[in-house]
Amino acid sequence: MVKKYFLLQLVLLVLLSSSKNIRAQNQLDSILPVRGFAIAAPPPSYVDSFVTFIEKELAPRHVNTLILRVDYNYQYNSHPELRNAIALSTADVKKIVSACRNNKIRVIPQINLLGHQSWAGKTENLLAKYPEFDETPEVKMPEVYKWPNADSLYCKSYCPLHPKVHGVVFALVDEICDVFEADAFHAGMDEVFYLGSDKCPRCKGKDKAKLFADEVTLIRDHLAGSKRELWIWGDRLLDGWATGIGMWEASHNNTHAAIDMIPKDVMICDWHYERADKTAVYFAMKGFNVATCPWRNPAVSVSQLKDMIAFRYESTKVMKPRFRGMIQTVWSGPSPFITGFYQNAKDPKTGDNTPWNSFRQLFDEINKMK
Numbered sequence: 001m002v003k004k005y006f007l008l009q010l011v012l013l014v015l016l017s018s019s020k021n022i023r024a025q026n027q028l029d030s031i032l033p034v035r036g037f038a039i040a041a042p043p044p045s046y047v048d049s050f051v052t053f054i055e056k057e058l059a060p061r062h063v064n065t066l067i068l069r070v071d072y073n074y075q076y077n078s079h080p081e082l083r084n085a086i087a088l089s090t091a092d093v094k095k096i097v098s099a100c101r102n103n104k105i106r107v108i109p110q111i112n113l114l115g116h117q118s119w120a121g122k123t124e125n126l127l128a129k130y131p132e133f134d135e136t137p138e139v140k141m142p143e144v145y146k147w148p149n150a151d152s153l154y155c156k157s158y159c160p161l162h163p164k165v166h167g168v169v170f171a172l173v174d175e176i177c178d179v180f181e182a183d184a185f186h187a188g189m190d191e192v193f194y195l196g197s198d199k200c201p202r203c204k205g206k207d208k209a210k211l212f213a214d215e216v217t218l219i220r221d222h223l224a225g226s227k228r229e230l231w232i233w234g235d236r237l238l239d240g241w242a243t244g245i246g247m248w249e250a251s252h253n254n255t256h257a258a259i260d261m262i263p264k265d266v267m268i269c270d271w272h273y274e275r276a277d278k279t280a281v282y283f284a285m286k287g288f289n290v291a292t293c294p295w296r297n298p299a300v301s302v303s304q305l306k307d308m309i310a311f312r313y314e315s316t317k318v319m320k321p322r323f324r325g326m327i328q329t330v331w332s333g334p335s336p337f338i339t340g341f342y343q344n345a346k347d348p349k350t351g352d353n354t355p356w357n358s359f360r361q362l363f364d365e366i367n368k369m370k
């Protein structure tokens with residue numbers, strides 16, 4: 001009898017705490033619909049640790065969106081030649097998908113399209129296997145990468161007008177969205193410096209804003225065919241000269257006019273790391289859904305959160321729902337991040353300004369609102 005009573009109490013306690021949790025979730029959803037976290041997908045050997053991190057750290061903080069940079073870290077069947085040597089299996093991916101589903105986290109896989117086709121001295125798999133897609137084949141990869149350099153090489157791009165490039169990349173996009181059971185895809189598309197090269201026989205002389213917009217639209221239309229949303233980073237749509245935001249977080253290569261040429265249902269991930277730039281307002285006024293994305297400065301992240309809340313509170317009924325929320329970005333793989341997070345490690349250069357401190361403080365503030 002005592003045992004039965006104890007069990008009943010336990011069941012009631014679980015029900016009560018889960019309904020409390022659902023109430024908190026619902027309340028947060030109305031204050032800040034997107035509470036995101038963006039990071040590289042783990043290597044196969046780290047999947048279990050990553051799943052534990054989802055369950056123990058992301059879910060209790062009410063993170064509800066996980067953007068995972070997969071790129072070539074999956075055993076693609078459509079193009080096995082593009083797999084990394086060590087890459088996630090379907091079973092690995094399903095472990096992540098199931099952890100996210102159980103915790104009501106929307107997973108959005110990412111493959112960098114258009115730009116970021118190389119990193120430092122390394123050409124990424126697409127251009128390594130299909131060099132004919134390279135927008136600037138005349139630019140040779142350096143032995144030792146340095147910035148700045150004579151070629152203004154930051155990252156390689158593929159040529160958006162190459163007749164065969166989309167046949168390859170869309171096969172990867174479809175496959176990764178299917179395996180992640182995703183209703184949205186993140187195409188990256190940030191920091192595209194090589195675009196419309198004067199030496200590219202197809203792109204030469206073309207309007208760079210139009211080239212960028214056409215590529216965004218093509219990807220968006222492809223995804224719409226399977227009822228999926230396109231998410232991109234917002235920097236190419238901002239005028240780096242007029243705003244003083246510069247060539248990284250905004251555009252110095254004449255792509256910003258693309259903001260008036262792309263479909264309004266593309267979700268903008270508006271990243272700013274040094275200041276709480278108010279560019280979310282600009283995107284929302286142009287009709288886009290937007291989330292603000294901080295990195296490693298906790299004070300800036302919290303300030304951006306306050307702005308996002310204020311934008312939602314102070315906007316018209318039409319604009320308010322476009323201010324979607326916040327996404328913590330992490331530019332390492334999960335292992336260094338999670339290690340730094342648990343060790344409360346300082347960065348040798350930036351001290352306490354670390355992505356894990358930003359994540360902790362941002363989500364502490366978010367969770368105070370429920």
Ligand SMILES: [Zn+2]
Pocket residue numbers: 135158159160161162196197200201202203204
């Ligand atoms: Zn081209």
